Amino acid sequence: MNVSDLFEQAIAKRQHLLDDATNAVRLFDGSGDGVPDIFLECFADRWILSTRDNRLSNDIREFFLHSGKTVYWKQLDQHQKTDPSHLAGPEQTNPFLARESGINYEISFQSGYSQGIFLDQRDNRKRVRDRVSSGDRILNTFAYTGAFTVSAAMGGATTSTLDLSQPYLDWAKQNLSHNSIDPTAHYFCKGDTFHWLRRFSKQGRKFDGIILDPPTFSRDDKGKVFRVEKDYHRLTDLAAQCLNPGGWILASTNCRKMSDQDFLYEASRRLPRHHKATALPMPEEYTGERYLKSLWFDL
Known part of the structure; x- marks a missing residue:
């Protein structure tokens, strides 16, 4: 199974977690979904891709370029922890709200290494x-x-x-x-x-x-x-x-x-x-x- 198929499969099996009360969940969890050291999180239909490698393979990059989503890329375990970089879709330059269990939380992709909620x-x-x-x-x-x-x-x-x-x-x-x-x-x-x-x-x-x-x-x-x-x-x-x-x-x-x-x-x-x-x-x-x-x- 190629990487795109693994992403699609993992995202599909988590759709039951997303509803009006919760729109912030982990969509892909590394080795648990078939690709170690790669993680994907959703915040109100915007995505953060996190990797322990400082390079993205072409097939991974292509998947996100064609996802239709706002996607930012965060490199884990950096000595200098910086903002995630824009990878695909419309840029998200302002803070926005995500929901979890009916509660609103302010999220920012320009706040450094962490986006506002774990x-x-x-x-x-x-x-x-x-x-x-x-x-x-x-x-x-x-x-x-x-x-x-x-x-x-x-x-x-x-x-x-x-x-x-x-x-x-x-x-x-x-x-x-x-x-x-x-x-x-x-x-x-x-x-x-x-x-x-x-x-x-x-x-x-x-x-x-x-x-x-x-x-x-x-x-x-x-x-x-x-x-x-x-x-x-x-x-x-x-x-x-x-x-x-x-x-x-x-x-x-x-x-x-x-x-x-x-x-x-x-x-x-x-x-x-x-x-x-x-x-x-x-x-x-x-x-x-x-x-x-x-x-x-x-x-």
Whole structure:
């Protein structure tokens, strides 16, 4: 089977995921669809092609040139992470809205390496929305553009959104506004997650749910290094200190070095003994590498 046929087959079998409520999904998932290191994502009928190679074969290029879609190409694992480049169809130079589970999210193909939402967290965002109720207080750490924030707010929760980047916090506010939610009714904190968790703990500020989705590696302003594979327990330990009785933690990582069992051990080893841990699967269209590991802790 040629590459064009593989693309067409993969796209066809995912059409049931696309409807009025959701128009942002992964359409092609590398080895799971027959071609390693090539991925295709749809955002409101615009496509992002991601590859680990810095060249495209002629047959792949021809498929997208004749697709009739706006297509941008992102090269993965670059040392210098830049905007995706225009590959085919009309250019998309302005931000636009995509929908997921009935929620609007602002997408930009000119925002650097990431376009505004990580599609592999779709089911987890729905789990958060389904779990919360009116009056719950939810903390979204490492929040990026606040997709989990919006999901929790749509469920009736009052949210606190934490990120190092003011532009991303502003983007999160825009995402709330795109869903007719007043950002001024919610809280936004700029800074380091470890700093804020310690501060919340000292202040006695408690939450009913906390979302943890850190980068695999980071360094704070004092030079202290965080590595998911050996430091995640520091995060869950601090988060647990900020939970109301009966609260929950959603802990995720896309660290490929860790097995599911390693992540469970690392993330839970400082939690109270009575906690319950539930492993969460990736969305159904992710048929290749199961790189995203997610745990729901009920404490």
